[in-house]
Amino acid sequence: MELTLSILLGFMIIGAIFALHAKDLLSAVIAAGIVGYSLVICFLLLKAPDLAIVQIVVETITLIIMVAVVLDSTRQELSVKIDRQQIINISLAVIFMLVLVFFFIQAINTLNPFGEHSLRMASAYVGETASKTGSANLVTGVLFDFRGYDTLGEATILFTAAIGVLTILRIKGKK
Amino acid sequence: MIVYILCFILFLVGLYGLITRRNLIKIVISLSIMEFSIFILLVLIGYIDGGIAPIVSEKIVNPTYVDPLPQAMVLTAIVIGLATTAMLMAIAIRLYRKYGTFDIREIKNLKG
Amino acid sequence: MSLIVKKVAQLITGFVFLYGIYIIVHGHLTPGGGFAGGAILAGAYILQILAFGRDPLHLKKKETGSSVSESVAIFLVLMMAVAGFFIGAKVFFNNYLPTGKIGELVSAGAIPLYNVLIGIEVAAALLTIFLALIIYKEEIEE
Numbered sequence: 001m002e003l004t005l006s007i008l009l010g011f012m013i014i015g016a017i018f019a020l021h022a023k024d025l026l027s028a029v030i031a032a033g034i035v036g037y038s039l040v041i042c043f044l045l046l047k048a049p050d051l052a053i054v055q056i057v058v059e060t061i062t063l064i065i066m067v068a069v070v071l072d073s074t075r076q077e078l079s080v081k082i083d084r085q086q087i088i089n090i091s092l093a094v095i096f097m098l099v100l101v102f103f104f105i106q107a108i109n110t111l112n113p114f115g116e117h118s119l120r121m122a123s124a125y126v127g128e129t130a131s132k133t134g135s136a137n138l139v140t141g142v143l144f145d146f147r148g149y150d151t152l153g154e155a156t157i158l159f160t161a162a163i164g165v166l167t168i169l170r171i172k173g174k175k
Numbered sequence: 176m177i178v179y180i181l182c183f184i185l186f187l188v189g190l191y192g193l194i195t196r197r198n199l200i201k202i203v204i205s206l207s208i209m210e211f212s213i214f215i216l217l218v219l220i221g222y223i224d225g226g227i228a229p230i231v232s233e234k235i236v237n238p239t240y241v242d243p244l245p246q247a248m249v250l251t252a253i254v255i256g257l258a259t260t261a262m263l264m265a266i267a268i269r270l271y272r273k274y275g276t277f278d279i280r281e282i283k284n285l286k287g
Numbered sequence: 288m289s290l291i292v293k294k295v296a297q298l299i300t301g302f303v304f305l306y307g308i309y310i311i312v313h314g315h316l317t318p319g320g321g322f323a324g325g326a327i328l329a330g331a332y333i334l335q336i337l338a339f340g341r342d343p344l345h346l347k348k349k350e351t352g353s354s355v356s357e358s359v360a361i362f363l364v365l366m367m368a369v370a371g372f373f374i375g376a377k378v379f380f381n382n383y384l385p386t387g388k389i390g391e392l393v394s395a396g397a398i399p400l401y402n403v404l405i406g407i408e409v410a411a412a413l414l415t416i417f418l419a420l421i422i423y424k425e426e427i428e429e
Contacts, residue, residue, distance in 0.1 A: 001224075002178060009181040009215070016185060016208045020192040025200050032204045039211050046218050047228040047241045049318035051249055053310070055214075057326035058257045061413060062207070064333065065420065069264050070200060072424060073271045078198055078278050085280070086195070093194040097187050104183050114178055115224035122221075122242045129243075130231045134386030135315040135395040138229035138243040139250065143320070144401045147247060151401070152368065154251040155408050159361050161258035162412040165265045166354065169423040230318065231389060254322050254409060261416045268420075272427070 002114055005042060012038045025075045029066045033059065050139045178219055185212040199267040199277040203260060210256045214249050221245035288338050296338035303331040307410075314402040315395040321402040325409025332414050336421065346425075350418040357411035364404045367397065 015034035022028040036059035043052040080086065112118060125142055135141035143151055189212060192205030221242030227235070229243040267277065274282050288296075311324030336346075387394030 005178050005219075006181060009178060009185065012211070013181065013185050013188060016188045016192075019204050019208070020188070020196065020201060025198070028201060028204060032207060035208055035211055039215060042215055043218060046222050047226060048218055048246050048249075049228055050320065050323065051214075051218065051246055051253065053319055053323040054250060054253050054326060057323065057330055058253055061326065061330060061333065061417075062257055062260055064337075065261055065264055065417070066200075066203075068420060068424075069268050073268060074277070077201075078276075080197060089195045093191050096190065096194065100187070100190070101183075108176070108179055111179065111220065113176060114219065115222060117221055117223050117242055122244045125244060126229070126240050126242075130389055132386075133395055133398060134389055135398050136231045136389050137315050137317065137320070138231065138240065139246050139318075140315050140320045140398060140402070141395070142243050142247040143250065144398045144405075148368065148401075150248070150251055151405065152364065154255055155361050155364060155405060157255050158258050158409065158412045159357060161262045162354070162357060162415045164262050165416045165419045168262075168265045168269050169419045171423065171426045228318070230316075233389075250320075250322055254326075257413070258416075265416075265420070268423070 001045070004045060008038050008042055008045075023077050025070045025077060026067065028077075029063065029070055032066075033063050036062070050137070179216070182212050182216040182219065185215075197278050197280055199270065199279060202279070203263045203267065206263070207256065207260055210252070214252060217245045217249050288340070293338050296334055300331050300335050303334065304328060307331060307406075311402055311406040312399070314406075315398050321405030322409055324402075325406040326413060328406065328410035329413035329417070332410075333417055336417070346418055346422055350415060350422065353411045353414045353418065357408055357415060360404050360408035360411060364401065364408065367400065367404070 012035045015031050015038070019028045019031035019035070022031060036055065040052050040056045040059070043049075043055060125146060126138065129135060129138050129141040129146070133141045133145045135145070186209055189205045189209035192208070193202060196202055196205065221244065223239060223241050226239045226241040229240045229246070270282060271277060274285055276282065307324045307327035307330075309324075310319035310327060311321060314320035314324065386396045393399075
């Protein structure tokens with residue numbers, strides 16, 4: 001199990017590195033699609049079918065939007081020369097990464113090993129969702145009953161994003 | 176333990192791209208890569224060996240379910256990720272129409 | 288697009304739409320729910336638009352409809368949540384309907400209603416974003 005996941009994650013890392021270094025923006029977008037679709041397989045292996053369904057549809061729609069934008073503008077990647085600003089950026093990135101690695105090492109020591117998660121907080125959810133809400137799918141039960149505020153916030157963000165896109169992309173006013 | 180480290184490396188790749196790339200499209204791609212690494216990390220934490228998907232059925236006796244809470248959180252986060260990506264793409268295509276380039280340094284120089 | 292693409296899209300779209308409705312309605316029994324089903328419904332519409340060219344005037348009418356249905360859906364979610372204040376235990380997002388028996392289609396109280404409303408909201412929002420991009424493209428080319 002852990003080996004399969006590691007291979008998939010390695011595949012995702014290779015796709016991500018290629019996406020950042022591709023000379024053609026269209027191939028960069030498609031390489032980002034590799035990462036997203038590998039994520040679907042990871043979700044299926046980790047016993048999360050709800051997430052797999054959502055992710056495969058959402059990734060397809062994201063890819064359609066990105067390809068439409070890239071084909072509409074330009075496919076050329078900028079020719080990047082190494083100058084002073086670029087060196088400053090790279091060193092800043094390395095410093096940030098080292099700081100994050102330090103905190104990651106601290107955090108990983110407190111985590112349980114993979115596959116031995118303790119249901120400390122979720123035991124109430126797992127035990128009572130079915131009897132209290134009558135929902136057979138525990139994820140839906142948690143999402144719409146115990147964690148209703150999160151769902152409301154999510155719907156609000158989606159609404160705001162749609163309004164924002166409409167506002168940004170409007171050239172002619174509505175009569 | 177190795178899977179956590181690989182997730183973190185994926186996050187670092189996204190962060191590196193976010194800071195060093197100059198193309199707006201690549202910056203958006205880096206952001207979504209960082210998002211994906213966080214999703215997979217959260218779901219990995221909730222996994223239990225021998226657990227089954229969190230759907231109640233009377234046929235299974237004495238089941239062990241994987242943790243449904245991270246899955247519910249990630250479910251909302253995925254849709255929010257799509258919304259933010261679409262919004263960033265709209266901003267990028269609008270900037271391209273105004274300035275004729277995706278280079279953030281050029282756009283900064285053209286201001287004013 | 289060519290005739291083959293149009294015909295295949297015509298044949299498939301109905302099934303995709305039906306599958307999305309199935310995913311939403313069975314959200315509390317099987318994997319899926321409002322988010323997944325709504326994204327699938329939006330995918331069916333997007334397939335139709337990609338296959339059958341784009342007539343700007345027609346698309347603008349569609350955009351008005353999708354943004355209106357999005358606003359109405361989120362308003363109804365909010366009203367259903369507020370109704371929890373007045374019925375039952377005076378709690379926001381209270382599940383005030385009878386829960387029924389686990390595993391039946393009509394069960395789980397208010398959760399199926401939330402599923403349907405969130406599904407409509409997600410589908411309409413994604414469709415609005417896509418339509419805005421397409422209309423923008425058309426307006427540039429004019």
